[in-house]
Amino acid sequence: MKSGAVIIVGGGLAGCEAAWQLLRRGHAVHLYEMKPRRFSPAHKMETLAELVCSNSLKSNDPESAPGLLKTEMRELCSLILSAADQTAVAAGSALAVDRNAFARGVEDFLLAQKNFTLSREEITEIPVGEPVILATGPLTSDALAQSLGVLLGGDYLYFYDAVAPIVEADSIDMTKVFWASRYDRGTPDYLNCPLSEAQYRNFRKELLAGEKVAARSFEDVRHFEGCLPVEVLAARGEDTLAFGPMKPVGLVDPHTGLRPFAVVQLRRENSAGTLFNLVGFQTKLTWPEQTRIFRTIPGLENVRFARMGSIHRNTYIHSPSLLTDALRLKKNPAIFFAGQITGVEGYLESAAMGLLAGLFASFVLEGATLSPPPSSTALGALLHYITAAESGKDFQPMNINFGILAPFARGKMRKKEKHALLARRALEDLDDWITTHHLQQ
Numbered sequence: 001m002k003s004g005a006v007i008i009v010g011g012g013l014a015g016c017e018a019a020w021q022l023l024r025r026g027h028a029v030h031l032y033e034m035k036p037r038r039f040s041p042a043h044k045m046e047t048l049a050e051l052v053c054s055n056s057l058k059s060n061d062p063e064s065a066p067g068l069l070k071t072e073m074r075e076l077c078s079l080i081l082s083a084a085d086q087t088a089v090a091a092g093s094a095l096a097v098d099r100n101a102f103a104r105g106v107e108d109f110l111l112a113q114k115n116f117t118l119s120r121e122e123i124t125e126i127p128v129g130e131p132v133i134l135a136t137g138p139l140t141s142d143a144l145a146q147s148l149g150v151l152l153g154g155d156y157l158y159f160y161d162a163v164a165p166i167v168e169a170d171s172i173d174m175t176k177v178f179w180a181s182r183y184d185r186g187t188p189d190y191l192n193c194p195l196s197e198a199q200y201r202n203f204r205k206e207l208l209a210g211e212k213v214a215a216r217s218f219e220d221v222r223h224f225e226g227c228l229p230v231e232v233l234a235a236r237g238e239d240t241l242a243f244g245p246m247k248p249v250g251l252v253d254p255h256t257g258l259r260p261f262a263v264v265q266l267r268r269e270n271s272a273g274t275l276f277n278l279v280g281f282q283t284k285l286t287w288p289e290q291t292r293i294f295r296t297i298p299g300l301e302n303v304r305f306a307r308m309g310s311i312h313r314n315t316y317i318h319s320p321s322l323l324t325d326a327l328r329l330k331k332n333p334a335i336f337f338a339g340q341i342t343g344v345e346g347y348l349e350s351a352a353m354g355l356l357a358g359l360f361a362s363f364v365l366e367g368a369t370l371s372p373p374p375s376s377t378a379l380g381a382l383l384h385y386i387t388a389a390e391s392g393k394d395f396q397p398m399n400i401n402f403g404i405l406a407p408f409a410r411g412k413m414r415k416k417e418k419h420a421l422l423a424r425r426a427l428e429d430l431d432d433w434i435t436t437h438h439l440q441q
């Protein structure tokens with residue numbers, strides 16, 4: 001390994017972005033990428049920065065959450081965004097790219113940097129270095145995942161993502177739902193959506209008939225009994241759900257004074273109470289089917305989804321307990337994590353955590369301290385979500401969305417107006433942070 005260089009493992013979106021942030025501040029980088037010697041089950045191209053599935057980086061609208069994250073990353077001179085902008089294809093308000101030109105653009109740009117070394121080899125043990133950035137993504141090779149398990153402890157490394165949908169609080173019809181905990185134990189922390197018997201039967205019928213995502217060959221998920229997809233439970237019997245995640249015991253609907261036939265319980269996803277998850281509703285239904293079927297639940301007829309449910313292969317760590325707010329491993333601060341392995345989800349979000357890891361590592365090398373970006377910014381909100389998630393053991397990956405930005409104390413307002421204000425505040429706060437830390441390009 002090249003001495004004096006920061007070692008980065010994984011040449012995906014996060015690893016490449018982290019490399020560029022270090023290089024542009026004058027640091028040397030040695031990047032290890034296992035392709036083309038070894039491919040994960042989803043990677044196919046030999047180049048760095050491969051988009052494994054869709055060629056879209058989502059909305060470019062600066063007043064959408066993904067658009068805001070893009071604007072912030074452009075302000076910090078993101079390589080991934082600059083390559084994407086240069087190779088964009090027509091896609092309405094989304095930023096979609098020519099995937100070959102994009103990946104080639106990122107790789108050629110990095111190879112042209114004089115302090116950059118690329119080794120095409122699989123890393124199987126955690127490298128020793130000052131510092132090391134691990135950015136091996138959702139399909140980290142088995143050997144390295146095993147070493148990570150030893151370093152972190154098996155309980156802190158996850159291999160599957162069983163995610164229930166998350167909805168935005170201000171889109172729930174509060175006139176139909178009620179706050180309660182079962183048997184009035186503790187504080188009434190759950191929002192309960194009550195279903196009559198007819199509504200329950202119809203809901204189950206829709207779950208069974210709804211279109212499901214087919215598992216990819218490498219996603220032969222053996223479901224754990226504790227987190228079975230809701231449609232698998234529905235298929236087990238007429239009343240399995242009503243005795244499982246939808247059981248109404250210990251709950252009385254204050255609108256009727258009666259126990260509902262079944263309930264869907266919603267639990268806070270963040271301390272601000274802007275997001276709620278549907279408890280026990282991990283699912284393999286397609287996204288349009290989730291939207292259609294879950295909107296038949298009383299109170300959720302017009303709900304907005306912050307993220308959809310899913311079950312798929314995904315290697316990620318329990319960042320809230322393992323990482324500092326500078327993406328450093330608490331028990332060995334020489335090791336940084338970046339990308340999807342930190343518990344964010346999505347191309348852009350992964351690159352964003354690469355950008356921050358690269359900056360944090362640069363500051364360490366410079367003997368300086370970089371404070372985390374404010375959680376009113378998209379970058380800061382993602383970082384805050386993964387390193388301070390209140391979800392405990394249930395920590396699950398997250399896309400960027402307005403619900404995770406620090407809320408502001410304003411009265412009720414229309415969604416469009418609120419998003420515009422959140423975006424404006426984010427950019428002002430980001431500019432202050434950039435100025436404070438002299439991060440101007």
Ligand SMILES: Cc1cc2nc3c(=O)[nH]c(=O)nc-3n(C[C@H](O)[C@H](O)[C@H](O)COP(=O)(O)OP(=O)(O)OC[C@H]3O[C@@H](n4cnc5c(N)ncnc54)[C@H](O)[C@@H]3O)c2cc1C
Pocket residue numbers: 009010011012013014015032033034035039040042043049050051052053054055056121122123124135136137138139140141144313338339340341345346347348350351
């Ligand atoms: C099948 C699949 C489809 C997805 N589709 C989408 C989508 O359509 N849109 C979206 O926004 N997100 C999608 N994602 C989610 C995710 O955001 C992307 O996977 C994203 O590429 C993650 O970026 P990353 O840099 O963290 O990891 P990656 O881009 O996967 O990069 C990790 C790199 O590390 C290398 N590597 C792994 N182990 C080692 C090792 N031991 N030594 C050396 N190199 C190693 C890999 O070869 C890879 O190049 C998908 C994920 C999967 C698994």
